[in-house]
Amino acid sequence: MQNRLPTPIPTSPGLTSKTNPADPRPDRLSGGPNVQVAPAARSEGSPYLVDPDRLDQVVGADEPPYRSNQLQEWLYRHPVLHAREMTNLPGGLRRALSHRLWPFEVEEHQSADRGATHKWLFRTGDGAAIESVVMGYRTRTTLCVSSQAGCALACTFCATGQFGFERHLQAGEIVAQVAYANAFLREHPLRSSPPRVTNVVFMGMGEPLANYPRVRSAIGLMIGEMGMSARSLTVSTVGVVPGIRRLADDPWPVNLAVSLHAADDELRSLLVPLNRRYPLSEIEAAASYFFEKKGRRVSLEWTMIRGVNDHRSQADRLAVIARRLRAHVNLIALNPTPLSSDMPSTPQAIGRFAAALRHGGVNVTVRSTRGTEIDAACGQLRVRSSRGS
Numbered sequence: 199m200q201n202r203l204p205t206p207i208p209t210s211p212g213l214t215s216k217t218n219p220a221d222p223r224p225d226r227l228s229g230g231p232n233v234q235v236a237p238a239a240r241s242e243g244s245p246y247l248v249d250p251d252r253l254d255q256v257v258g259a260d261e262p263p264y265r266s267n268q269l270q271e272w273l274y275r276h277p278v279l280h281a282r283e284m285t286n287l288p289g290g291l292r293r294a295l296s297h298r299l300w301p302f303e304v305e306e307h308q309s310a311d312r313g314a315t316h317k318w319l320f321r322t323g324d325g326a327a328i329e330s331v332v333m334g335y336r337t338r339t340t341l342c343v344s345s346q347a348g349c350a351l352a353c354t355f356c357a358t359g360q361f362g363f364e365r366h367l368q369a370g371e372i373v374a375q376v377a378y379a380n381a382f383l384r385e386h387p388l389r390s391s392p393p394r395v396t397n398v399v400f401m402g403m404g405e406p407l408a409n410y411p412r413v414r415s416a417i418g419l420m421i422g423e424m425g426m427s428a429r430s431l432t433v434s435t436v437g438v439v440p441g442i443r444r445l446a447d448d449p450w451p452v453n454l455a456v457s458l459h460a461a462d463d464e465l466r467s468l469l470v471p472l473n474r475r476y477p478l479s480e481i482e483a484a485a486s487y488f489f490e491k492k493g494r495r496v497s498l499e500w501t502m503i504r505g506v507n508d509h510r511s512q513a514d515r516l517a518v519i520a521r522r523l524r525a526h527v528n529l530i531a532l533n534p535t536p537l538s539s540d541m542p543s544t545p546q547a548i549g550r551f552a553a554a555l556r557h558g559g560v561n562v563t564v565r566s567t568r569g570t571e572i573d574a575a576c577g578q579l580r581v582r583s584s585r586g587s
């Protein structure tokens with residue numbers, strides 16, 4: 199899902215760093231320079247890819263039963279960047295995990311907003327790219343996670359969509375993004391925000407409801423193993439109608455954000471090709487079903503694209519839909535990508551659009567464009583990485 203994040207700003211060289219805090223080098227727990235550590239593949243065998251109930255397979259048959267629980271605590275409740283920091287685990291186990299704690303390497307790390315925003319481009323062992331962004335606010339720390347490497351849905355304004363689909367992410371690869379952010383925040387706390395991820399939004403690369411079985415497992419792990427509240431999790435979709443209904447039927451009171459971007463089928467089918475399969479009427483019916491089942495207000499996301507969807511007529515049509523759904527509308531200026539000529543709406547056009555919605559009786563928020571020093575919209579780091587710039 200692109201552009202449902204607070205949007206980023208031109209790169210500031212002073213704030214961008216290529217780094218690898220996951221540090222693929224062997225931990226030096228004992229034995230000095232003569233210690234031999236097997237050059238394990240960087241992502242194979244990450245404990246995050248193992249069911250928490252089967253961590254005994256990771257710790258080994260010779261270890262006492264409580265060892266799996268200790269590892270589980272480190273992975274989900276108190277994650278650390280390096281296995282060497284798992285101080286109550288034996289040195290051999292820490293060494294064994296040193297190369298393969300995370301199911302990815304950090305290919306690039308950017309920060310902005312004087313350290314309140316961090317974005318990572320992770321690379322898995324099979325070469326898939328994953329992006330995550332953490333954003334600190336006064337009362338919450340929100341992480342935007344990816345659910346797929348790439349995306350098949352080809353929304354015209356989205357950097358991820360322009361690259362096509364690589365593969366679904368596993369539940370462990372999704373949860374590891376949260377764990378990694380928590381481990382990072384433990385070492386680098388944000389100045390004026392909670393020191394852990396308090397909210398997760400599935401608005402990074404990919405359509406989460408197109409990978410629902412694994413997203414569902416990831417949600418279960420975030421709630422059950424990490425202790426997060428379902429109400430702090432938001433699943434975003436461009437309109438996978440069966441997925442919305444399945445999410446509604448699942449027990450957790452998570453939030454649903456529907457990325458609408460257009461309020462008539464003709465325009466929406468141009469921007470979001472999936473609309474040809476699931477038109478607005480079906481999306482609205484599914485969103486309404488979600489609201490009835492969960493009693494939770496749906497939000498409608500709207501990327502503001504200059505001269506495309508920022509006209510008064512679209513605002514009026516959107517107001518009708520939002521009123522019927524009793525939905526909140528979030529407006530976000532497009533984050534331009536190098537592969538598209540679309541531009542963000544002007545601040546004046548966004549202001550007029552928001553005013554028209556309010557005049558139509560709709561609650562609306564214009565998302566602030568903080569953090570624009572970095573490529574924070576989904577797919578942008580990946581675009582830049584592929585172009586070698």
Ligand code: SF4
Nearest residue numbers: 199200349353356359
């Ligand atoms: S192409 Fe995929 S990732 Fe991009 S906005 Fe559309 S659904 Fe979201």
